[in-house]
Amino acid sequence: MAFFLQNVINALQWGSFYALIALGYSMVYGVLMLFNFAHGDIFMTGAYIGFFVATGFLGLSASGILVLPNWLILILTILISMFLTSLVGMAVERIAYRPLRNAPRASAAITGLMVGIILETGNLAILGARRQKFPDLIASQTYQFNGVSITNTKIMIVLVSIGLMLALNFFVRRTKWGMAMRAMAYDFLIVPLMGVSINFIAAMTFGLGSALASAAGILFGIAYPVLDPYMGIIFGWKAFVAAILGGRGSILGAALAGFLLGFIEIFVATIFPSTLRDLIAYSIILIILTFRPHGFFGEPYSAQLRL
Amino acid sequence: MKNKTLLIVMTILLIGSFFLSSCGQAQAQTIKIGVNAELTGDVPKIGEGTKYAAEMWLEDVKAAGGLEVGGKKYPVELAIEDNESKAESAAAANTKLITQDEVLIIIGPQASKQAVPAGEIANNYETPMISPWSTNPNTTKDRPWVFRACFLDPFQGPVVANFVTQEFGFTKAGVLYDVASDYSKGLAEFFKEAWEKQHGAGSVVAYESFTTKDTDFSAQLTKIKDAGAEFLFTPQYYNEVGLIVKQAHQLGFNSPIVGSDSWGSAELIPLCGSDCYGLYFSTHYAAAGATGATKAFIDRYQQKYGYVPDDVAALTWDAFGLAQMAIQNCGKLTGDLKVDRKCVRDALSQIKEFDGITGKMDFSQGNDPIKCAVIVKIDDQGQFTFYKQACP
Known part of the structure; x- marks a missing residue:
């Protein structure tokens, strides 16, 4: 039982990251019918921005200019990095995607791949190949309950992720901007005629997705404190799988599928030899998609009310 | 139209410069040593140590006015290639070093993941290669042209x-x-x-x-x-x-x-x-508490680059020592790469014992040295301290 619970906790943490990143894929697809393949690298960029913001605050604290407690630094780091990364996301949309909005879909998808490579190699050129260690903002404490180990960082990561997802849901469901997004997802030919700017909505969608990816990056840095320029590639692919599995354009679907992916990966590694983890995990997902080709919450295109 | 002309002129210049530079290399009487290192990718610190140790060695050779072979001093050049910590890039880097840069001998790659495929290339092209750090048996197995400076x-x-x-x-x-x-x-x-x-x-x-x-x-x-x-x-x-x-x-x-x-x-x-x-x-070695030549190397490296050299740097230093000894033992360089590479390989295989800064190496069993391992304990300051020695 303890063994099982321990793995549930491991899977919750691991799934949070997939869920947060899958949301970004899903929103962009829902609104613009576009796979933003640079999203995994936006996640990486967000983690690095978080690294610099946190290091900056810690430096200020250490030199006595602006002494803040670590929990406050953490909150400020998350907020500031989310803001800065959303600017990066909007810039990517403005520079790389907007000129290609009416180009064939394949060109836009390729653009995403190229933006990803530019972000990776740009990072490599600026910072060098050396790994960066994400600073320890909160001292990790391990609690033991009947053989189950849980750390304060794990609890925080899962709670912050769920909180962000709820906030996103509120934004999309309850605000005017969210309504405009949903309308755009429904029909991006008619809605601009009603006076909603597609450029504004596209930028906002990219901004929101990037902000979530940035939060994921910082939480990732806290859990796995070694950052490298290529950390977003495979992770981005897997989160993309989660976005598809959840149903393209579905926020709830992306979040649930992200957690499901985490559970499948962890439990496959637990039950089978760990060498076979991805082989079995992604075979399972292939089988699920065979029976539900539109994912859990996706519907065939003609009837699709995206988002 | 103007742009097109410019493009053509640029292309011709570019191609021309390639030819010129390759001609220049062929004429110079220099010894070229290739370094195949993990400068980027998963383990960039390994590549950095390799590069620094190589540069330190080159500095010594330059200070001595070149490498003396058979009473004649030759200038030495390093050709450093990045293998991105990838197996396929390591093989490509070796091919480039051998066919394009025309090096006499290759030092590296370090990690077995790179050294095993790169060794295959070196062996096929009959170019001697020494991997300082690769401990996997397959690196040198059935490859008379590939050597190493560490245990297995x-x-x-x-x-x-x-x-x-x-x-x-x-x-x-x-x-x-x-x-x-x-x-x-x-x-x-x-x-x-x-x-x-x-x-x-x-x-x-x-x-x-x-x-x-x-x-x-x-x-x-x-x-x-x-x-x-x-x-x-x-x-x-x-x-x-x-x-x-x-x-x-x-x-x-x-x-x-x-x-x-x-x-x-x-x-x-x-x-x-x-x-x-x-x-x-x-x-392979413990930096804290070292003596003699090892300590001299550590102090010099630390002064130059600001941190204590890890085992990769020390083993690279030893690999260059081995290469230097082999080239010098060779007696004379003909300028014909095929002959010289063979000569260096034969000289390498004739070295029976080498006293390196990472310990004595006994090459009596072939291309792999027999040497002692060290168990290191990480102390409370994060230093790698000597704990125990284990010899075969």
């Missing part, structure tokens, strides 16, 4: 197994390794074999793996803990060690974690922090 994993595996048995008296081992890396996979197997020979079948209670670039090991570590392993052996590189050790501690696995020579990078402690204090690993 069939030796290192038992060294670790013996150390744990003697030091702690444990009987149940857990292993976590990267299945996509020749080095980690090979060493994990050699360790398992040695451990089961001592403690019987089934004494490796958990034998778990992952693939390169994975960051979450919680499922594997939970399994290892649950299987009742008394310690964990993880032959991983420094960038993964920090993650593994930290996650193990967070999952309540507080038993010893033991590593191998891939831990011994100057970057280990910056990434791992206090989680790694008090752990042990087997390696």
Whole structure:
């Protein structure tokens, strides 16, 4: 039982990251019918921005200019990095995607791949190949309950992720901007005629997705404190799988599928030899998609009310 | 129209400059030594150590006015290629060094993942190569042109197994390794074999793996803990060690974690922090408490680059020492690369003993040296201190 619970906790943490990143894929697809393949690298960029913001605050604290407690630094780091990364996301949309909005879909998808490579190699050129260690903002404490180990960082990561997802849901469901997004997802030919700017909505969608990816990056840095320029590639692919599995354009679907992916990966590694983890995990997902080709919450295109 | 003309002129100039430069290389009477290093990719600190040690060696040669072979001094040039810590890039880098840069001998690559495929290329092109740090047997196996400056994993595996048995008296081992890396996979197997020979079948209670670039090991570590392993052996590189050790501690696995020579990078402690204090690993040399030529090398390196050289840098230094000795023993250089490369290879294979800064190397058994391993303990300041020596 303890063994099982321990793995549930491991899977919750691991799934949070997939869920947060899958949301970004899903929103962009829902609104613009576009796979933003640079999203995994936006996640990486967000983690690095978080690294610099946190290091900056810690430096200020250490030199006595602006002494803040670590929990406050953490909150400020998350907020500031989310803001800065959303600017990066909007810039990517403005520079790389907007000129290609009416180009064939394949060109836009390729653009995403190229933006990803530019972000990776740009990072490599600026910072060098050396790994960066994400600073320890909160001292990790391990609690033991009947053989189950849980750390304060794990609890925080899962709670912050769920909180962000709820906030996103509120934004999309309850605000005017969210309504405009949903309308755009429904029909991006008619809605601009009603006076909603597609450029504004596209930028906002990219901004929101990037902000979530940035939060994921910082939480990732806290859990796995070694950052490298290529950390977003495979992770981005897997989160993309989660976005598809959840149903393209579905926020709830992306979040649930992200957690499901985490559970499948962890439990496959637990039950089978760990060498076979991805082989079995992604075979399972292939089988699920065979029976539900539109994912859990996706519907065939003609009837699709995206988002 | 104007642009087009410009483009053509540029192209001609570019192609022309290639020809000119390659002609220039062929005429100069220099000795070119290739370095195939992990400058970017997963283990960039390894490449950095390689490059720094190579540059230090070149500095010495330049100060002496060149490399003296058969009474004549030749200027020496280094051709450094990045293999991006990838197997295929390492093979490509070797091909470029051999066919394009026309080097006499190649030093590197360091990690077995790169050194095994690169060795194949060097052997096929009949160019001598010395890998300073690659401990996997396949690097030099059936390859008369490939040499190394370190011990082998069939030796290192038992060294670790013996150390744990003697030091702690444990009987149940857990292993976590990267299945996509020749080095980690090979060493994990050699360790398992040695451990089961001592403690019987089934004494490796958990034998778990992952693939390169994975960051979450919680499922594997939970399994290892649950299987009742008394310690964990993880032959991983420094960038993964920090993650593994930290996650193990967070999952309540507080038993010893033991590593191998891939831990011994100057970057280990910056990434791992206090989680790694008090752990042990087997390696090629211990910097703290060194004497003689080893100490001179460490001091010079530290003064120049600002940190204590890791085993990669020291072994690279020794590999250059071996290369230099072989080139000098060769007697004379004809200028015909094919003949000279053969001459250097033969000279290398005739070296029976070499006294390096990482210890005495006995080459009586072929291209692989027989030398001692060191068990290092990471102390409370994060320094790698000598703990024990294990000789064959």
